[in-house]
Amino acid sequence: MDDFMSDFGSYIKKIRESKNLTLNQVALYSEISAAQLSRIENGKRGVPKATTIKKLSEALKEDYESLMRVAGYMADGNNLLKETSPQLTDKDEKDIAKRMEKIKEDLSNDDGYMLMGEPMSEEAKESILDAMEYAIRQATRINKKYIPKKHRDNQE
Structure with a gap:
């Protein structure tokens, strides 16, 4: 942890x-x-x-x-x-927002996700969304560390 x-x-x-x-x-x-x-x-x-x-x-x-x-x-x-770690660009923020909208949509479907056989509460959905957004942001930052410098400028 x-x-x-x-x-x-x-x-x-x-x-x-x-x-x-x-x-x-x-x-x-x-x-x-x-x-x-x-x-x-x-x-x-x-x-x-x-x-x-x-x-x-x-x-x-x-x-x-x-x-x-x-x-x-x-x-x-x-x-x-965050100034010392890779910054998320406007494109990154838009990509994350799109991913989060898709996840939100998936969680909102009537035939959507169940938790141990029961429909998920709004609180459970909120928790999943928070965790997913955090994970996506972290993964994006971490991934930026390993992109060769010569290719980083092309990503912005």
Whole structure:
């Protein structure tokens, strides 16, 4: 398991508990489902998007940049880590958006996916979409590292 995933989740849980807040209270204040928050805290979900971290920072009354650092998005000195890793281009973002729309469409079909023989809840679908988007973004970035430099310019 990725260190950022478990470190970020346990950090959020520690903050929540230190403020004597229940999982449901933070879920309510942040507008994040309790199940999603539980998965974050237990490291069973990838590091959340920046928008989710923003909601958590507001709900927990914690510094957003501190949470972003713990999540691995920022290094000390407020430099975004993504600046040192391959950037996603506008084309990459469009390709990811198209893939996500197709996955969303597949999950929305009446004859769509079942989970252990039961129709999937909206929360389960949301979780799958979050995980898939994270995985696609990571795979795209990782793949860029291994594209020879002479071919990288042609991809932008």
